[in-house]
Amino acid sequence: MIGYLQELLSRTPPDPVRLPLTNSHGTVLAILISYLLLVKVVGPKLMESRKPFDLRGVIKVYNIVQIIYNVILCACSAFLMLGPGNYNFNCIENLPLDHEWKNFERWTSYAYYFNKYMDLLETFFFVLRKKNQQISFLHVFHHVIMVFLCYWYLFQYGYGGHGFFMISLNVVVHIMMYAYYYQSSLNPSVRANLWWKKYMTIIQLVQFGIVLSHSTYILRRGECTALTTTARAGTIFSTIFIILFLNFYIRAYVLPKKKVVQKTSK
Template sequence: MFAQMMDFLNRTPPDPVRLPFTSSHWPVLAILTAYMVLIKVVGPMFMKNRKAYDLREAIKAYNIVQIVYNIIMFVSIAYFMLGPGNYNFKCISNLPLDHEYKTWERWVSYTYFFNKLMDLLETFFFVLRKKDRQITFLHVFHHVYMVYICFLYMYYYGYGGHGLFLINFNVVVHIMMYAYYYQSSLGQDRQANLWWKKYITVVQLVQFVIVLSHCIYILQQPDCTTSRLSATWGSYVSVVFIVLFTNFYVRAYILPKKKNVKAAR
């Protein structure tokens, strides 16, 4: 596995077209380094002796943009895979460089990567509102990982293919997630109807189970041209996120109920 990974990392990009921030590791690493410094050092220092900012209107606008962006992205990716891309879902491969719809494949893939950069703004809202409890290890790890893994995939494996299939499940989760965020920003009356909050985590878990299952299916086909490393890494990461999100679900929704039952007795 290690030798396979090193061979993958030493490869030159299979696609000569490099879209913004994907020409090398440095732009992405610089963005992620700045993100970590700002949310962990500069931001808390700046807010230490200040009152939390009221960002309700900015957050509403941000959530609406995210909902619309993700809906358009989901429709575009689904249409492309089922239509012009004509993907074979039993063994998904990137379109060849001379394919007439290759440019489309590049851009629908890139829209997801760019959206992961947009997602980083969420943490800055937490910092400015002094919601430090929400800046958990899972939150930060997830954001950093998603930006960098998207870059690695596009840089070393190319745009589209197996990765494009996998990310569309995550787009569905994000539509639900930002719809929840938007509703929770509307005030106490609307917040009372947020009974479906926990099901976002359930959908996230289902997403990773589907990804894990599909990756295992790919790996069982020795003649499949899908990147073996992509499927292998997707399997490992799915297991990690299943554990992390299961732990979050238990702590957020199961243990509090048990405590309430004991307190009622």
């Protein structure tokens, strides 16, 4: 196992084009460790004796930027996969290095990776607003693992391919998610009562279900050996996320209803 990890970390990236934050394990790990310390230890400690910041205007702008960013990313992804990239969804491989649309694939893949760093800002907003209860294990784990998985994939397998398919699904979810955040930011008092709030978690579960199904399909075919590792990773992490998000859904929406029913029946 140790030998495999050493080989994995010392492997030469398959794509010679290394965009910012895609060439150093140490840099990415340092960023993620700093993030964890700031949002779980340093930030809450500094805010302990301070009043929460009013960031309503900043958050509205942030949500709008995220919506526009992800809409453009979604359009670029669909265009590439269904158009000049001509992806074979039975075995989605990276475009060859000499393909005329390779740079488009690189930058679209990298744009998604960079967006995972943008997502980290959401946690800092919670810290500055003293919403520490929202900095849950699920929230932090999801942000950290998405940054690391994106980096790991780009470093080990290059830009595009099976990972590109999986991130395209996530982009669609993010458009709906930040649209919800923006709507709720217009009137925070109605946030808890927005009728489609719980469906965001269901949509995320559907996304993970699709990734799990497609990854399992690739592994069972056995013909697409180049994607075996990424398909295994997709299977493992989609299963983990299904468990975590399903647990959140049950605790947030199912158990409270049962308590209400029990109270009214007494």
